[in-house]
Amino acid sequence: MTQRIWLESYPAGVPAEIDVDVYGSLVDLMETSFRKNASAVAYSFMGQDVSYAQTDSLSQAFAAYLQSLGLVRGDRVAIMMPNVPQYPVAVAGILRAGLVVVNVNPLYTPRELEHQLKDSGARAIVIIENFAATLEKCLAATAVKHVVLCAMGDQLGLIKSVLVNYVVRNVKKLVPPFELPAAVRFNQALARGAKLPFTRVASKPNDVAVLQYTGGTTGVSKGAVLLHRNLIANVLQSEAWNAPVMGQLPADVQPVSVCALPLYHIFAFTIGMMLSLRLGGKLVLIPNPRDIAAVLKELSKHSIHILPAVNTLFNALLNHPDFESVDWSQLKVSLGGGTAVQSAVAQHWFEKTGCPICEGYGLSETSPSASCNPVTGTEYTASIGLPLPNTEFKLLDDQGREVATGQPGEIAIKGPQVMAGYWQRPDETAKAMTADGFFKTGDIGVVDARGYFKIVDRKKDMILVSGFNVFPSELEDVVGQMPGVSECACVGVNDAKSGEAVKLVVVRKDPALSEADVRAYCRENLTGYKQPRVVEFRDELPKTPVGKVLRRELRDK
Numbered sequence: 001m002t003q004r005i006w007l008e009s010y011p012a013g014v015p016a017e018i019d020v021d022v023y024g025s026l027v028d029l030m031e032t033s034f035r036k037n038a039s040a041v042a043y044s045f046m047g048q049d050v051s052y053a054q055t056d057s058l059s060q061a062f063a064a065y066l067q068s069l070g071l072v073r074g075d076r077v078a079i080m081m082p083n084v085p086q087y088p089v090a091v092a093g094i095l096r097a098g099l100v101v102v103n104v105n106p107l108y109t110p111r112e113l114e115h116q117l118k119d120s121g122a123r124a125i126v127i128i129e130n131f132a133a134t135l136e137k138c139l140a141a142t143a144v145k146h147v148v149l150c151a152m153g154d155q156l157g158l159i160k161s162v163l164v165n166y167v168v169r170n171v172k173k174l175v176p177p178f179e180l181p182a183a184v185r186f187n188q189a190l191a192r193g194a195k196l197p198f199t200r201v202a203s204k205p206n207d208v209a210v211l212q213y214t215g216g217t218t219g220v221s222k223g224a225v226l227l228h229r230n231l232i233a234n235v236l237q238s239e240a241w242n243a244p245v246m247g248q249l250p251a252d253v254q255p256v257s258v259c260a261l262p263l264y265h266i267f268a269f270t271i272g273m274m275l276s277l278r279l280g281g282k283l284v285l286i287p288n289p290r291d292i293a294a295v296l297k298e299l300s301k302h303s304i305h306i307l308p309a310v311n312t313l314f315n316a317l318l319n320h321p322d323f324e325s326v327d328w329s330q331l332k333v334s335l336g337g338g339t340a341v342q343s344a345v346a347q348h349w350f351e352k353t354g355c356p357i358c359e360g361y362g363l364s365e366t367s368p369s370a371s372c373n374p375v376t377g378t379e380y381t382a383s384i385g386l387p388l389p390n391t392e393f394k395l396l397d398d399q400g401r402e403v404a405t406g407q408p409g410e411i412a413i414k415g416p417q418v419m420a421g422y423w424q425r426p427d428e429t430a431k432a433m434t435a436d437g438f439f440k441t442g443d444i445g446v447v448d449a450r451g452y453f454k455i456v457d458r459k460k461d462m463i464l465v466s467g468f469n470v471f472p473s474e475l476e477d478v479v480g481q482m483p484g485v486s487e488c489a490c491v492g493v494n495d496a497k498s499g500e501a502v503k504l505v506v507v508r509k510d511p512a513l514s515e516a517d518v519r520a521y522c523r524e525n526l527t528g529y530k531q532p533r534v535v536e537f538r539d540e541l542p543k544t545p546v547g548k549v550l551r552r553e554l555r556d557k
Contacts, residue, residue, distance in 0.1 A: 011375070015389055018389045022232070026095055026203070030092050037052040038056070039053065042283065045085045045284075045287075048156045050085050052280075057194075059096060061196075064194075066124065075123050076101075076120045079101060080126070080131055080264075081126065083285040085155040086128075095203070102122050103264040106264065108131075114138035118142050119424075122144055129151050136179060225422065230420070231417075234366075234368070237389050237415075238270070238369055239279065241375065246279075246333065255305050256302050257281050258283075261308060261309065261310065261313075266367065270368060271335065271369060276306075282302075284298065297325070300322075303330045311336060312487065313547055314357060319509075331354075334357045336358065337360045339547065343481060344481040346380040361385070369388060370391055371388060371453060372388060387413075387451075395446070407446070412434060414437050457473050470529065479521070484510035485508065489504075490504045490505070498529075507538055507539065507541060541554075
């Protein structure tokens with residue numbers, strides 16, 4: 001797009017361009033924050049606070065331990081854990097040792113884990129014992145030589161640590177039997193590292209910081225190569241975007257962010273952990289976001305300013321009887337991402353908290369944030385907002401040409417947060433990048449006269465009914481507003497007459513809701529070819545751990 005029309009819609013105080021070269025590396029960002037905020041709380045977990053000074057000393061000890069194993073600059077170290085304090089310590093230690101973080105989904109099967117460890121060439125892994133049995137099944141097939149084993153209660157102090165680990169292992173039985181005789185316990189590694197010399201590594205902006213594996217929704221899982229400068233840029237872009245409301249905080253109030261999304265996911269990694277470090281904030285770590293009662297109980301202990309979440313989490317929080325136990329009055333930024341935010345959820349959230357859900361958009365390949373709705377807005381826009389500072393969007397047709405204004409096209413993104421490419425996949429990188437440096441997302445979008453972009457769907461999710469394009473996100477948003485519907489998803493299924501037909505899967509809020517009710521509502525709100533041929537009720541939708549609906553599973557069944 002030759003003219004960046006979206007700049008005229010920017011909130012006051014948000015610049016079109018920011019300086020993204022403030023730090024030479026993520027290590028510089030972290031160490032600056034460790035020094036500046038030494039006495040402040042960096043992380044809060046199950047009632048235990050970890051200060052910036054503690055994070056500094058623990059991560060340096062871990063870095064020294066990793067260096068003592070013979071790991072050298074650029075070697076990859078995998079992390080396979082939920083949101084526990086060992087995660088940020090491990091990340092900081094890995095990066096300070098000049099190594100590369102490989103984020104791993106803890107719920108992977110042995111087959112999926114083996115693929116990622118082999119593809120990344122990881123030489124070490126930091127893993128919580130709950131998933132050690134998975135690692136045991138595939139370890140021999142990988143290049144991993146060093147295993148650091150964590151337990152849920154490692155950083156909770158002696159008495160609480162023993163109690164928590166006993167409950168996790170023996171009461172809840174969340175640790176299947178495993179044998180990893182060569183593994184070293186996390187606290188042992190820290191104790192050894194504290195006595196070892198640490199050699200500071202001067203990481204550079206173009207060094208690889210993270211291999212972030214895509215969800216595999218477009219085929220085999222690929223590692224997006226995120227450089228130090230990519231992640232720094234995205235942290236600073238996000239900070240600038242939030243400034244109109246975060247700037248209202250008194251200077252003596254520490255920003256508090258909630259990390260309920262898993263840290264292995266780039267959304268939480270950058271917009272949770274790294275942004276909180278930049279702000280000198282306190283990050284509240286939530287290990288299991290599916291336990292909504294426990295989430296609300298934890299949040300009731302804090303004055304919260306920033307909450308990144310997905311639509312399903314906002315919806316679950318709103319519909320829980322303990323929602324009012326939390327003081328939402330200080331909430332400044334409710335950031336929706338990962339999947340489309342539904343209008344009914346956005347409206348209900350704003351009514352209950354007074355803080356609008358600002359829907360953003362991004363991918364693993366963009367570190368992740370590429371666009372967002374203004375944090376000062378109060379109206380639901382049904383869009384992914386405006387490109388962030390230093391970021392350009394354009395819409396392309398199948399031949400790679402820009403489409404006419406008002407026409408849908410594939411969203412292509414250019415900016416300092418865009419990955420360097422896919423790990424050891426020059427062919428895939430070439431397919432994803434244009435000659436002028438734009439990343440092709442695979443998402444179909446349109447832009448309005450104000451510069452707001454809207455996703456009309458992924459290329460592959462579009463349903464073709466008798467030659468008409470049906471976009472699932474539109475149907476889901478419409479049906480999601482129906483009284484009695486908790487959530488829904490739609491997919492295309494084969495149909496002899498029309499080629500494809502719409503299948504709608506509904507989770508009921510009201511048990512009395514019938515198929516006839518749903519069909520009548522759809523007839524009232526959707527044109528003929530968009531109406532579902534099949535309506536199915538389920539107790540829940542299949543989702544990834546981040547909360548994205550697995551449409552593929554709905555199709556397969």
